[in-house]
Amino acid sequence: MEFQVPVVDISPFVLAGSPGERARVAAEVDAAARSFGFIQIVGHGVPDFVAAGLADSMDAFFARTLEEKKTWIRPAGENRGYSAPKSESLSLSLGVESATRMNDFFEAYNIGRTTADHPGADPAHYADNTWPDVPGFEELTSDYLAEAERVARTMVEIFSDALGLPGSLFDELTDHSIGVLRMNNYALPEGTDVILDGDLTGMGEHTDFGIVTILWADQVRGLQVLGSDGAWHDVSPVDGALLINLGDLTARLTNEQWMSTLHRVKPPVVDGTIQRRRSAAFFFDGNSDAVVATLPAFIDEQHPQLYLPVTVEEHITAKLDGSRAGLINGAAEREAARVRAATG
Numbered sequence: 001m002e003f004q005v006p007v008v009d010i011s012p013f014v015l016a017g018s019p020g021e022r023a024r025v026a027a028e029v030d031a032a033a034r035s036f037g038f039i040q041i042v043g044h045g046v047p048d049f050v051a052a053g054l055a056d057s058m059d060a061f062f063a064r065t066l067e068e069k070k071t072w073i074r075p076a077g078e079n080r081g082y083s084a085p086k087s088e089s090l091s092l093s094l095g096v097e098s099a100t101r102m103n104d105f106f107e108a109y110n111i112g113r114t115t116a117d118h119p120g121a122d123p124a125h126y127a128d129n130t131w132p133d134v135p136g137f138e139e140l141t142s143d144y145l146a147e148a149e150r151v152a153r154t155m156v157e158i159f160s161d162a163l164g165l166p167g168s169l170f171d172e173l174t175d176h177s178i179g180v181l182r183m184n185n186y187a188l189p190e191g192t193d194v195i196l197d198g199d200l201t202g203m204g205e206h207t208d209f210g211i212v213t214i215l216w217a218d219q220v221r222g223l224q225v226l227g228s229d230g231a232w233h234d235v236s237p238v239d240g241a242l243l244i245n246l247g248d249l250t251a252r253l254t255n256e257q258w259m260s261t262l263h264r265v266k267p268p269v270v271d272g273t274i275q276r277r278r279s280a281a282f283f284f285d286g287n288s289d290a291v292v293a294t295l296p297a298f299i300d301e302q303h304p305q306l307y308l309p310v311t312v313e314e315h316i317t318a319k320l321d322g323s324r325a326g327l328i329n330g331a332a333e334r335e336a337a338r339v340r341a342a343t344g
Helices: 019-035 048-062 066-070 090-094 137-163 167-174 248-253 312-323 333-341
Strands: 007-009 038-042 081-083 106-112 178-186 203-206 212-217 223-226 232-234 242-246 263-265 278-286
Touching: 007 019, 019 038, 019 137, 048 106, 048 137, 048 178, 048 278, 106 137, 137 167, 137 178, 137 212, 137 278, 167 278, 248 312, 278 312
Parallel strands: 007 038
Antiparallel strands: 038 242, 081 106, 106 178, 178 278, 203 263, 212 242, 212 278, 223 232, 223 263
């Protein structure tokens, strides 16, 4: 039986629903966050044509030759531009390393919010975008980024209600939030015969780094979430849904009463051959200069404090140094322990 991720209709927060309707949404999100850390949302208001424009832009870019795409590679620390297949290892962002596993075989293209959007912000996390010469790419992907950020801000509004927190808390953490849209393509040629062994990884096991991730994905299998039973479970979005996973900084704020979601992508294989799979993740990470500390309401005798305060800059840099620069993140002991304990 397929693992079922809760589906929540958030339209009362998108369309100014009644207090009772909004309370129902907040309660459903709270229950899902405490038990899964992974949610499907409908009623998010992203127009179908905007999502279709994103998909078309991704298809047009990733159809280019590898040599062409490599001309849009940027320095790893900028988190922009093209990432070639096997150039990253997401498991290193958790401090998990395998001597035999090849790097993740996905390819990706990143765009994000810049210092033009947030004047005075640190350029290290708000770098300028590079736009490939693909007709419509800049316009269509920018349109989707704006919608994804709107959904992310709606989600943190719901989080505030669900956790009984003042809205000003997330406002102070996110008024110039790092925002990165990563468009992913699982890049083995479609139809390739493959042998599924432990060394073939689409995207290694990891948690997302920030506050919340808004994930658009097609319905080809491959995405897996670590369940409370310690096993990995397949996840595919229902029609029209976006997938929401909580990030490390939300886990820190709530002292792991809401858990960041451990997930990975296995090769999308049907009947022994690779299938094309695409996804686009918008990472809403918080202000680079914000300090994230566990909230006192989530610390008591049964829940001792698990994390020391950290700036968003420090946390995100350590994670990126792992995934993009190949440096093991030694500050992710708790997440790494969860990976090592997982079965499957």
